[in-house]
Amino acid sequence: MSQDKTILLNIKNLIIEGYSDEHWIEIVHGIDLTLHRGEVMGLIGESGAGKSTIGLAAMGFTKDGCRIGEGSSIEFDGLELTTTPQSDLQSLRGARIAYVAQSAAASFNPAHKLIDQHTEAPLQYRIQKRLESQEDAMELYERLRLPNPREIGFRYPHQVSGGQLQRAMTAMAMACRPDLIIFDEPTTALDVTTQIEVLSAIRDIVDQFNTAALYITHDLAVVAQMADVIKVLLKGDEVEEADTRSMLENPQDDYTKSLWAVRDFKKDQVPRPTDAAPLISVKNIDASYGDTPVLEDVSFDIFSGMTVAVVGESGSGKSTAARCITGLLPPTKGEILFQGTALPPDYRDRTKDQLRQAQMIYQMADTALNPKVKISEIIGRPAAFYSGLHGPELKNRVDELLDLIELDPSQYYNRYPPELSGGQKQRIGIARSLAAEPTFIICDEVTSALDQLVAEGILRLLDKLQKELNLAYMFITHDLATVRSIADEVVVMQYGKVVEQGPKDVMFKPPHHPYTDLLLSSVPEMDPDWLTTLLEERGVNSNTEVNNP
Amino acid sequence: MNYFIIGFYALLIGVSSLAAFYQKRTAFLLLFSLTLVSFVMGIVGGEAMLWSVTILAGLIAFSAGVSFSFREFLVILLPEDYAKEMRTAPLTAGFGLFIIFTYAISGIFAPIIAPYGEAEVISSAFAPADENMLLGADQLGRDMFSRIIYGARNTVGLALLATILAFAMGATAGLYAAAVGGKLDQLLGRIVDVIMSIPSLIFSLLLLSIFGTNTVTLIIVIAIIYAPRVFRLARSVGGNVVVMDYIEAAKLRGEGNWYLIRKEILPNSTAPLIAEFGLEFCFVFLLVAGLSFLGLGIQPPTADWGSMVRENATLISFGEITPLIPAGAIALLTVAVNFVVDWMLYRSSGLKE
Numbered sequence: 056m057s058q059d060k061t062i063l064l065n066i067k068n069l070i071i072e073g074y075s076d077e078h079w080i081e082i083v084h085g086i087d088l089t090l091h092r093g094e095v096m097g098l099i100g101e102s103g104a105g106k107s108t109i110g111l112a113a114m115g116f117t118k119d120g121c122r123i124g125e126g127s128s129i130e131f132d133g134l135e136l137t138t139t140p141q142s143d144l145q146s147l148r149g150a151r152i153a154y155v156a157q158s159a160a161a162s163f164n165p166a167h168k169l170i171d172q173h174t175e176a177p178l179q180y181r182i183q184k185r186l187e188s189q190e191d192a193m194e195l196y197e198r199l200r201l202p203n204p205r206e207i208g209f210r211y212p213h214q215v216s217g218g219q220l221q222r223a224m225t226a227m228a229m230a231c232r233p234d235l236i237i238f239d240e241p242t243t244a245l246d247v248t249t250q251i252e253v254l255s256a257i258r259d260i261v262d263q264f265n266t267a268a269l270y271i272t273h274d275l276a277v278v279a280q281m282a283d284v285i286k287v288l289l290k291g292d293e294v295e296e297a298d299t300r301s302m303l304e305n306p307q308d309d310y311t312k313s314l315w316a317v318r319d320f321k322k323d324q325v326p327r328p329t330d331a332a333p334l335i336s337v338k339n340i341d342a343s344y345g346d347t348p349v350l351e352d353v354s355f356d357i358f359s360g361m362t363v364a365v366v367g368e369s370g371s372g373k374s375t376a377a378r379c380i381t382g383l384l385p386p387t388k389g390e391i392l393f394q395g396t397a398l399p400p401d402y403r404d405r406t407k408d409q410l411r412q413a414q415m416i417y418q419m420a421d422t423a424l425n426p427k428v429k430i431s432e433i434i435g436r437p438a439a440f441y442s443g444l445h446g447p448e449l450k451n452r453v454d455e456l457l458d459l460i461e462l463d464p465s466q467y468y469n470r471y472p473p474e475l476s477g478g479q480k481q482r483i484g485i486a487r488s489l490a491a492e493p494t495f496i497i498c499d500e501v502t503s504a505l506d507q508l509v510a511e512g513i514l515r516l517l518d519k520l521q522k523e524l525n526l527a528y529m530f531i532t533h534d535l536a537t538v539r540s541i542a543d544e545v546v547v548m549q550y551g552k553v554v555e556q557g558p559k560d561v562m563f564k565p566p567h568h569p570y571t572d573l574l575l576s577s578v579p580e581m582d583p584d585w586l587t588t589l590l591e592e593r594g595v596n597s598n599t600e601v602n603n604p
Numbered sequence: 605m606n607y608f609i610i611g612f613y614a615l616l617i618g619v620s621s622l623a624a625f626y627q628k629r630t631a632f633l634l635l636f637s638l639t640l641v642s643f644v645m646g647i648v649g650g651e652a653m654l655w656s657v658t659i660l661a662g663l664i665a666f667s668a669g670v671s672f673s674f675r676e677f678l679v680i681l682l683p684e685d686y687a688k689e690m691r692t693a694p695l696t697a698g699f700g701l702f703i704i705f706t707y708a709i710s711g712i713f714a715p716i717i718a719p720y721g722e723a724e725v726i727s728s729a730f731a732p733a734d735e736n737m738l739l740g741a742d743q744l745g746r747d748m749f750s751r752i753i754y755g756a757r758n759t760v761g762l763a764l765l766a767t768i769l770a771f772a773m774g775a776t777a778g779l780y781a782a783a784v785g786g787k788l789d790q791l792l793g794r795i796v797d798v799i800m801s802i803p804s805l806i807f808s809l810l811l812l813s814i815f816g817t818n819t820v821t822l823i824i825v826i827a828i829i830y831a832p833r834v835f836r837l838a839r840s841v842g843g844n845v846v847v848m849d850y851i852e853a854a855k856l857r858g859e860g861n862w863y864l865i866r867k868e869i870l871p872n873s874t875a876p877l878i879a880e881f882g883l884e885f886c887f888v889f890l891l892v893a894g895l896s897f898l899g900l901g902i903q904p905p906t907a908d909w910g911s912m913v914r915e916n917a918t919l920i921s922f923g924e925i926t927p928l929i930p931a932g933a934i935a936l937l938t939v940a941v942n943f944v945v946d947w948m949l950y951r952s953s954g955l956k957e
Binding site (some may be wrong): 381382383402405407410414415417419422423424425426427428436437440441487491 | 848849850852853855856857858859867868871872
């Protein structure tokens with residue numbers, strides 16, 4: 056793939072230590088890594104595996120409270136980074152090593168235009184004059200297939216979409232034509248449809264300039280498209296390294312195999328009961344934020360014991376539909392029936408029992424749990440509030456709920472949310488909703504912030520609970536793999552309208568609505584040729600494509 | 605050339621060489637620049653100047669030592685959780701805590717510590733210091749030292765009560781406005797704007813001349829003047845918290861506003877509110893002192909640092925430092941509180957983690 060096989064980055068025995076509780080604790084235990092010019096290496100692993108830390112260390116940088124341990128060696132193009140003074144490292148970063156962060160929205164300064172931020176590094180290192188650099192930026196924008204490449208740079212970060220911003224960030228990283236780019240989960244925050252555009256743009260530009268890259272992600276299917284070599288990490292240790300094809304076809308280690316097998320979970324599809332009435336019935340609702348209409352004539356039914364997945368890109372109105380059902384956003388038209396009776400549109404007018412019946416699990420467990428309240432109280436409060444439990448009864452109930460979500464009560468009873476991992480927090484969120492003894496739970500992207508292994512655990516748990524407690528789920532997601540594993544029925548939404556709905560087996564079989572088709576075909580697959588094939592297929596009738604110069 | 609000057613330079617150069625030898629970069633830079641500066645000062649100011657440099661350095665070293673020992677003392681004494689916080693605290697915080705501790709002790713045990721009563725006339729007016737009177741007498745012949753001790757109780761106590769009241773009012777209203785929003789938020793916000801648009805000293809003078817000066821009125825008036833600042837802070841901090849999902853979850857559960865404020869919003873807003881408490885305490889303290897200086901604060905014969913400055917102000921023209929002592933007491937407490945507040949701000953800003 057690359058013409059020039061000299062070694063660019065050679066990391067030997069990398070040890071990184073973090074400072075906590077007045078001790079230095081080793082978080083990366085002696086990683087070796089060799090990257091050739093023009094090569095793309097995928098670093099994968101769960102959160103806490105140390106992949107981002109290693110990515111930063113490749114620039115000779117550690118976060119506050121971390122340090123590179125004794126005996127580590129990071130050699131970049133013949134230069135030993137661990138002993139290079141800060142000032143020299145700084146002139147290396149940006150010019151020869153660039154970094155693309157997960158959230159482009161947070162990494163751009165909102166007060167400056169894109170192109171001014173783009174030209175900053177070339178101007179500072181006196182590589183180009185301002186006008187030259189602007190011209191170069193426009194060319195890069197064009198290569199990354201941004202719309203209006205000549206004008207888009209003069210916009211502010213909030214004026215372009217998330218996918219465009221991520222591409223502008225990649226262009227910015229390219230500004231000085233670095234030898235090495237570190238991509239830290241660049242597409243994790245994007246929809247599947249946007250992700251494809253960013254992935255293909257990144258791949259092309261890395262190819263064209265023969266840039267080496269470290270591609271950090273927890274999504275295997277994505278890394279299969281991007282990387283020449285894959286390195287699997289677990290808790291700061293290397294599990295195995297191999298080139299992409301052999302890694303995918305023949306993983307050696309058990310851990311790697313478990314990562315590969317994640318997408319195997321599939322629950323048995325439950326058919327709609329013929330005799331019963333729906334538990335929740337959304338009837339022709341319209342809703343708007345101020346004067347902007349967001350939902351138009353949305354209707355669907357949810358039956359007891361069934362999971363309805365609501366799918367769509369961001370901005371398709373799937374979360375808004377959930378807000379209408381919970382009563383946070385009263386619909387402007389239409390009604391929501393619960394067991395045949397209409398719910399008051401505003402949650403403040405609903406009775407305690409109506410509120411109890413419908414619970415919600417949130418996407419970000421970090422913001423969904425009060426960090427200053429103990430687990431016992433987070434879970435205990437709904438139980439106390441609705442059922443009036445207190446004293447030993449309440450404690451028993453909390454223990455029971457913790458058992459239900461497979462966390463040991465004696466260990467977690469008195470802890471605070473920040474002490475837990477992402478998956479554990481999400482479990483606490485589930486326990487909180489169960490404490491109210493609901494019949495219906497809205498799951499708003501509950502797994503999208505989690506690693507695949509952890510996410511699978513959550514899905515299995517939700518499935519188990521559904522069978523035990525006969526719960527109905529409304530499962531909001533943009534990830535079709537999740538839909539495949541957990542849904543009974545699927546509702547596809549676009550621009551605030553329901554495009555298509557039906558049982559899962561029917562929905563996943565052609566013929567599809569064109570939008571469903573686009574969503575389905577955009578889900579990355581484990582095949583390393585998937586992206587190439589897909590782009591070729593789409594290239595025929597796609598007009599967003601700009602010919603490469 | 606006398607022995608003092610020779611010793612002075614020899615010590616400085618010796619210690620800075622030692623620092624250089626042991627690779628203590630900062631210490632060496634500090635000491636050696638002090639050496640160079642004292643060459644200039646010695647030439648310009650002579651021996652007297654060098655003496656004052658020595659005394660100043662000694663004072664700083666002494667207070668650093670005291671802060672260090674006090675911090676270690678607290679580390680040993682406190683339970684594990686707090687001890688860990690203290691161990692990482694800067695020396696300035698240790699100094700601040702020590703000063704606050706000293707003030708608290710002298711305020712609480714004033715009648716035991718003070719040799720005379722605060723209103724007791726024991727000698728002639730403006731009598732100089734002797735073995736009975738550590739700091740001399742004031743304009744009526746009362747013991748200055750005793751009055752300073754009692755002043756800690758009166759002035760600090762009053763400022764503390766007023767600040768607590770201001771916080772109780774401001775924080776409750778602010779968090780309530782953040783939780784409820786809408787018209788009530790607007791209404792409270794505009795009332796606060798009106799109060800804040802009037803200069804605080806003039807407003808308090810106005811209110812005090814209407815309602816008369818007694819301790820209770822004084823506390824309430826000061827609390828009303830300072831509550832709006834707390835309101836603004838509490839509202840903006842609370843505003844960041846109410847958008848979190850856990851608040852939404854609690855609202856959907858059907859929780860009332862009082863529960864939301866008490867259990868969900870307040871625990872997540874305490875850090876900035878505590879830091880603000882320290883700052884506001886200083887402002888309130890200065891306002892009390894200022895009001896007393898103008899004659900509208902704590903009324904005689906009760907000892908109060910602000911009025912003590914005014915009453916003894918004439919002594920300044922005779923080259924006496926007596927009126928500066930209560931002023932210094934005010935300044936020292938303000939500095940100490942700010943040291944502690946800085947430390948808390950640093951901790952709550954998340955720089956550490």
